Amino acid sequence: MQDDRYHDPETRQARAPETELDRDPATGHPRPPRREFKARGSFVERCPGCHLPMLNCLCPYAATADSEARVWLLTHPMEHHKPTNTGRLIHDVLPDTEVFTWYRTAPDERLLSLLADERFAPFVVFPDDQPDYAERVVGIDAVAEAKAAGRIPVYLLLDGTWRQARRIFRKSPYLDALPVLPLRTERLTRYRLRKPASAAHLCTAEVAAELLRQGGDAEAAGVLDDYFDAFNDSYAASRRFEKIEAPTAAMRRLLARKAID
Secondary structure (H helix, E strand, O other), X not given: OOOHHHHOHHHHHHHXXXXXXXXXXXXXXXXXXXXXXXXXXXXXXXXXXXXXXXXXXXXXXXOOOOOOOEEEEEEOHHHHHOOOOOHHHXXXXXXXXXXXXXXXXXXXXXXXXXXXXXXXXEEEEOOOOOHHHHHHEOOOHHHHHHHHOOOEEEEEEEXXXXXXXXXXXXXXXXXXXXXXXXXXXXXXXXXXXXXXXXXXOOOHXXXXXXXXXXXXXXXXXXXXXXXXXXXXXXXXXXXXXXXXXXXXHHHHHHHHXXXXX
16 A cells, blocks of 8 residues: 655655755745655665665775875755765765855855865866866866975865756856866766766766876775776666676775775
């Protein structure tokens, strides 16, 4: 028998605690209620740790790494609700990762404080496809220069769809003074959980891994790549209701790393 509690908005609201995403940060006023999530997989039992379906939980393969560079994520509010978001994988692997929610009218005060901190050399990662900010564009060698100057390079990733990322870039005046670091790579996406506009459009975790590799943090890049592959394979198998019986090559490398640590 179908349980009507899952289709009763009042019951659903009572069951779900309020979060910072439920109120407008500029005014404090409640946001309109989000529509009921009815996408495929909405009623799948998920692990509270990794948020993947319990059928192929990712937690056994969680591994951390160190890197000279940092990653900061400026995340569109809608991305927090998507279990297929890969930005959180970066935080799992690199514990020093900072995650900020983007609001057009209310910049995150902690982000503004960190951007003004001279210890860090932040680069906003964005394509160099428009002439109006061409003078801000730098290459990956700027990361080495920041290290040589005793500063911590930071890859500031705009975490959302391409449309959302462009809006964040254009509607955030506090980003206007930052150098723009485009990712130059021949790498094609391996992400199978969303359909990209082009195979050259990497997801957030893939962008971070490639930047880490190009910037000299090869070990961290390798761990993040393996963790992303484990996530990709686990989630894709769960969508087919298939249990991964034998760990993949990436999963085996992650398990070996955890055994050493």
